Structures are given as structure tokens and as C-alpha cells.
Amino acid sequence: GAGVSQTPSNKVTEKGKYVELRCDPISGHTALYWYRQSLGQGPEFLIYFQGTGAADDSGLPNDRFFAVRPEGSVSTLKIQRTERGDSAVYLCASSSTVASTDTQYFGPGTRLTVL
Amino acid sequence: RKEVEQDPGPFNVPEGATVAFNCTYSNSASQSFFWYRQDCRKEPKLLMSVYSSGNEDGRFTAQLNRASQYISLLIRDSKLSDSATYLCVVNGRNYGGSQGNLIFGKGTKLSVKP
Numbered sequence: 332g333a334g335v336s337q338t339p340s341n342k343v344t345e346k347g348k349y350v351e352l353r354c355d356p357i358s359g360h361t362a363l364y365w366y367r368q369s370l371g372q373g374p375e376f377l378i379y380f381q382g383t384g385a386a387d388d389s390g391l392p393n394d395r396f397f398a399v400r401p402e403g404s405v406s407t408l409k410i411q412r413t414e415r416g417d418s419a420v421y422l423c424a425s426s427s428t429v430a431s432t433d434t435q436y437f438g439p440g441t442r443l444t445v446l
Numbered sequence: 447r448k449e450v451e452q453d454p455g456p457f458n459v460p461e462g463a464t465v466a467f468n469c470t471y472s473n474s475a476s477q478s479f480f481w482y483r484q485d486c487r488k489e490p491k492l493l494m495s496v497y498s499s500g501n502e503d504g505r506f507t508a509q510l511n512r513a514s515q516y517i518s519l520l521i522r523d524s525k526l527s528d529s530a531t532y533l534c535v536v537n538g539r540n541y542g543g544s545q546g547n548l549i550f551g552k553g554t555k556l557s558v559k560p
Contacts, residue, residue, distance in 0.1 A: 364546065364548075366548075371552065372552055373450075373535075373551050373553050374490065374548075374550050375550070376547035376548065376549070379546040379547055387546055387547060390547065422489060434492050435548060437489035437490050437491065438489060439488070439489050440489055
């Protein structure tokens with residue numbers, strides 16, 4: 332079946348602009364996760380949803396970052412007043428439940444470049 | 447101390463070689479452990495979960511030593527297609543996070559040469 336999809340695949344923006352990154356999880360997966368990966372680093376957790384609610388947003392770096400999942404499926408990560416340090420690959424993952432043993436399936440990521 | 451630490455690499459090995467990756471984690475209460483593989487400019491993909499008893503999947507063997515807080519991955523008879531970055535991953539529940547989030551090491555790059 333279809334895997335996790337993310338759009339856009341690449342996004343170039345200017346410092347100070349607002350961006351939205353979209354994630355479409357595997358159908359039926361209740362848990363959805365956002366991670367950020369900088370060059371040479373492993374992915375870092377940002378936020379995760381169980382259904383429509385954010386179960387843990389402890390990884391969001393500051394209040395410029397916000398994510399929603401209004402209908403419990405598609406999620407949007409929103410970044411306000413982008414900064415050059417926000418440049419990274421933003422990865423979305425989903426799993427069928429939130430059990431710690433459940434496999435998280437990753438999307439191809441959105442490569443964000445802030446000029 | 448970082449939560450998950452790995453050999454920095456890169457590891458450059460000939461085809462057919464056996465290669466071992468090591469990883470340590472800082473929280474002794476951690477419960478779930480994984481190895482993920484990430485190809486260049488691609489997303490991470492689960493290679494295998496790691497269990498206390500150790501587990502094997504074909505040419506890949508993963509071991510967990512809870513007393514030493516140490517995880518290993520052994521690749522036997524390495525293939526050109528094994529070239530990738532290998533990420534050691536621990537579930538974040540006991541690091542002040544939820545059971546939902548994963549904590550990744552920086553990864554170790556493997557390059558298998560003909």
C-alpha cells in the first residue's frame with residue numbers, strides 16, 4: 332500500500348517568511364510524528380499526535396513552530412518567521428499505534444532551505 | 447553525555463567483510479531499541495528491533511547488553527548494497543519524553559567497496 336507522503340519535497344524560502352509542510356500518513360495509522368534532521372545528525376523529535384491531539388510537543392524548539400492534525404489523518408507543520416537555522420530535512424513518520432515497539436514508517440521528508 | 451552515542455565512522459570495508467557497529471545509551475530504564483538504515487538523501491528505514499536475547503536476521507545480528515547500556519549490530523559477508531548510514535535508536539519514554547518519540551544517534555556511515 333501507499334507509504335507516508337510529504338509535500339513539498341523541497342522548499343526554499345526567505346528569512347522571516349511563513350512555511351507549511353504537509354504529511355499524509357499511512358491510512359489507518361493513529362500515531363503521527365514529526366522529526367527534524369540537520370546535516371550530519373540523526374533525526375530529532377519535534378512532536379507527535381495520537382489521533383487529533385498532540386500527545387507530546389516537547390521537541391518543538393520554540394513558539395514559531397506549530398503543528399496540527401485536525402481530522403486525525405493529514406498533519407501540517409507550520410513555521411513562522413523562519414530563520415536560517417531552521418534549514419533542515421523535516422521528516423514525518425506514522426505508526427499503527429503508539430506502543431513503543433510499533434514500527435515508525437518515515438516519509439521521504441521535506442528539505443527546507445531558509446535563505 | 448549524549449543520550450545515544452555511536453562510533454563516528456566512516457567505516458570503509460571490502461565486500462565480504464564482517465563489520466560491527468557499537469552504540470551506548472544513557473538511560474538505564476530504556477525499554478525499546480532499534481537499528482535503522484538511512485541511504486543518502488533518503489528517509490530512515492527500520493532494519494531491525496533489538497531484543498535482550500539478541501536477534502538475527504540473515505546476515506545481520508543485533509545484541510543488547512542492558513548492564514553496560516550497549517547495543518551492537520554485526521553485518522556478515524557485507525555487500526555493496528549495505529553501504530548506508532546506520533542509526534542506533536532508543537525509545538524516548540525514559541528520557542523525559544513519551545513512549546512515542548524515538549531518540550537517534552548521529553549514525554555511522556558504512557561504505558562497502560568492491
